[in-house]
Amino acid sequence: MHSSVDRFLDELRTWIEIETPTHDREAVNRLGTLIEKTCRVGGLIVDKVPGAPGLGDTIRARSMAPNGRKGLLVLAHFDTVHPAGTLADGLPWRLEGDRLYGPGTSDMKACGLLVIEAWRTIRAEGSVPAYPITFLFTPDEEIGSPGSRAIIEEEARNAFAVLVVEAARDGGKIVTARKGVARFTVKAEGVASHAGTAFEKGHSAISEMARQIVHLDGLVDMEKGITLNVGLIEGGTAPNTVAQFCTIEVDVRVRTLDQAEPIVKAIHAIRPHDPNVRLTVEGGLNRPPFFPDAGSTALFEHARKLAAPIGIDLVGIHAGGGSDGNFTAALGVPTLDGLGVDGAGAHTLQEHIFVSSIEPRVDLFAALLAGTTPEDVAPAGRTR
Ligand SMILES: [Zn+2]
Secondary structure, three states: OOOOHHHHHHHHHHHHHOOOEOOOHHHHHHHHHHHHHHHHHOOOEEEEEOOOOOOOOEEEEEOOOOOOOOEEEEEEEOOEOOOOOOOOOOOOOEEEOOEEEOOOHHHHHHHHHHHHHHHHHHHHHOOOOOOOEEEEEEOOHHHOOOOOHHHHHHHHHOEEEEEEOOOEEOOOEEEEEEOEEEEEEEEEEOEOEEOOOOHHHOEOHHHHHHHHHHHHHOOOEOOOOEEEEEEEEEEOOOOOEEOOEEEEEEEEEEOOHHHHHHHHHHHHOOOOOOOOOEEEEEEEEEEOOEOOOHHHHHHHHHHHHHHHHHOOOOOEEEEOOOOOHHHHHHOOOOEEEOOOOEEEOOOOOOOEEEHHHHHHHHHHHHHHHHHOOHHHHOOOOOOO
8 A cells, every 4th residue: 555554544543533423513523624634734625614503514625726627526424323432332443353343434434534545645646637526525424414415416516427435345345326215204193082981082193003004014115126114103102092193204215216206105195094183294305316327337337447457346236225426326427336445334333344445445546536537437439
């Protein structure tokens, strides 16, 4: 590697020790300030884009002042799902063989640092491209990017390709498609009554919801890749009271945008079996699906070619989870995801990265930064 892995790990440790649960604005901004300084030292032009109320700011770093040319956009988030204190209790920083554990190691602090390292590499080699590279370090991906989505989309419109550095998976595979995600809250309001003395006067929100859940489960279509999960339920006050309220929260995943509309409609169209129970549905598509179009397919083939001499046989997979790449792909900008270090156990107390993947992945990312041009994302046989 162009710098030692040990130095990379020292730097990573500083990032991990600033724990950054999304809703801890102050902590997130503390790491943001460190990233800002690190980018500046690396010769990038840096500014801060204010976040949503209560959330951290986005750090934007550019290789050159905007010059009207479309460039490359790199996306990395630095918030994590782990609450403060996880590092001290539950997921301490530790190296076990090739595995380095810690909150946010693979999702995705090692990956954010990887892009800075790749940038330093091409700068030292004098292979910085003539088009602008923009790096966005975002503070709120883990909750759906409410504050950073607008700037991500704005920058994506100025990009000919987007590289998302979420961790690789299953032995280094990268992500060429992600499902779209929709979220819903369904509330039932019935009529409460004493379950012993006035049972017939009650209209149970729980009984109504139970029937609705069976109906909703029927919308799952595994063959088409449409899933629906009623993951939370709450209702009732006591065994001897007919329940007035019941609420469920629903997570829906779809492969294509065409699949999204009918299922969103179907969920909003549910009607009560018991006319004395009122149903309300809130929610919709949170992240559009990221399905490889011709441009993204060309970008993947390009990355495969760059990976081969580094000894990486780049394999693309379809992931069930969403990322900020869903937003950029939905705008029609060629997008590749999962380009970070190889890791596993994201969102759990087993989160780790494989140290041996750092060096080749930095090399691959440096090659992508230095050697991706608008022609590389033009579908075969077509120039734009
Ligand atoms: Zn992530």
